[in-house]
Amino acid sequence: NAGVMQNPRHLVRRRGQEARLRCSPMKGHSHVYWYRQLPEEGLKFMVYLQKENIIDESGMPKERFSAEFPKEGPSILRIQQVVRGDSAAYFCASSWQGTNTEAFFGQGTRLTVV
Amino acid sequence: DQQVKQNSPSLSVQEGRISILNCDYTNSMFDYFLWYKKYPAEGPTFLISISSIKDKNEDGRFTVFLNKSAKHLSLHIVPSQPGDSAVYFCAALVGGGNKLTFGTGTQLKVEL
Numbered sequence: 001n002a003g004v005m006q007n008p009r010h011l012v013r014r015r016g017q018e019a020r021l022r023c024s025p026m027k028g029h030s031h032v033y034w035y036r037q038l039p040e041e042g043l044k045f046m047v048y049l050q051k052e053n054i055i056d057e058s059g060m061p062k063e064r065f066s067a068e069f070p071k072e073g074p075s076i077l078r079i080q081q082v083v084r085g086d087s088a089a090y091f092c093a094s095s096w097q098g099t100n101t102e103a104f105f106g107q108g109t110r111l112t113v114v
Numbered sequence: 115d116q117q118v119k120q121n122s123p124s125l126s127v128q129e130g131r132i133s134i135l136n137c138d139y140t141n142s143m144f145d146y147f148l149w150y151k152k153y154p155a156e157g158p159t160f161l162i163s164i165s166s167i168k169d170k171n172e173d174g175r176f177t178v179f180l181n182k183s184a185k186h187l188s189l190h191i192v193p194s195q196p197g198d199s200a201v202y203f204c205a206a207l208v209g210g211g212n213k214l215t216f217g218t219g220t221q222l223k224v225e226l
Contacts, residue, residue: 006157031212033213033214041218042120042203042217042218042219043203043214043216056213059213091158093157101146101163102160103160103214105150105157105158107155107156107157108157
């Protein structure tokens with residue numbers, strides 16, 4: 001049973017470009033969570049999705065950031081017109097139930113904006 | 115507003131001794147607490163958790179203690195092993211919710 005798969009592991013983008021981060025949850029998991037870790041900080045919640053629905057996006061910046069979890073395929077975190085402050089590690093977690101007590105994390109995508 | 119605080123950014127312990135990692139929280143609505151371990155370039159791995167109806171939970175070498183009145187929890191690792199060297203994050207949940215609030219982490223180094 002493969003774990004949570006995130007790709008790419010490392011992503012370099014120039015300022016103004018778009019970044020797309022992918023997350024394939026564990027088999028049988030229909031709940032996905034995205035977290036961001038800025039340098040020297042803890043992980044911060046961004047968004048919680050269940051298949052085709054955004055349940056809680058209270059941690060998402062209001063502009064440039066969006067997330068989806070289509071019926072088929074991985075969850076995507078999309079950052080438009082990236083800025084240097086978007087440089088961080090982005091982690092995805094998945095769970096079978098809609099609580100985070102049993103969530104499993106992926107290895108993360110490290111985004112660097114140059 | 116840091117609702118979950120880990121005031122020690124680093125801790126160094128000798129192999130075989132006890133490691134004690136501390137965590138404080140300010141939000142009295144938190145009722146479920148978790149500890150995660152994280153190696154460089156990897157995602158956090160769940161270690162142990164505790165519900166607010168308990169004051170202690172034990173799993174092998176790992177024990178978590180919760181003091182609700184002080185809004186404080188701690189993770190004890192005994193005996194500490196070199197493979198325990200990692201960053202440890204404390205996290206909290208409100209009422210079976212879906213949003214983990216993390217502390218800033220403590221880097222544990224277990225020395226031979």
